Amino acid sequence: GAGVSQTPSNKVTEKGKYVELRCDPISGHTALYWYRQSLGQGPEFLIYFQGTGAADDSGLPNDRFFAVRPEGSVSTLKIQRTERGDSAVYLCASSPQAGFSYNEQFFGPGTRLTVL
């Protein structure tokens, strides 16, 4: 079956611009996670959704970062006034549920964001 998909696969933007990154989770998965990964580092948690609501956004670095999941499926990560330090691979993952569950997370291939 279809896995987690992310679009675009690559995004190049200029400092100060606004970007949106999209994640399509596995159908039926109620939990959705965003991570970002800098070169040579492990993935760093940003935010996760249970259904439509953000259950934990403690990893968002500042108020330039925002994510939504209005219908409980597709999610969009939004970054305002991009900075060169935002350059990274942004990973999305989903799992059947995030509570008392078998906690395997299924990851997408990521979106590589480059801020010039």
Add this chain to the structure above:
Amino acid sequence: DAKTTQPPSMDCAEGRAANLPCNHSTISGNEYVYWYRQIHSQGPQYIIHGLKNNETNEMASLIITEDRKSSTLILPHATLRDTAVYYCIVRAYNQGGKLIFGQGTELSVKP
């Protein structure tokens, strides 16, 4: 911060067993040990998890010491396709949400 310690890199000959260690000396009684791997330019992939008993699936085996302060992931017959960064993560089974990744171990399987 990650609650695990792993060697930064390891080599393994193709066809031999790869044994990847992980220290988690501060693990709590309700925390499981999870292993994920990340092949170059792909997202992480779940491998296996366990609490205190040894576990085996089609990908790997997980050996957890009796005091649960360390574990070893075993790939019984490593192939070139097993070259990846392997992450050991501890978390409570009933804790929804984030995985906290450390630096992982970069495993290179050589012909």
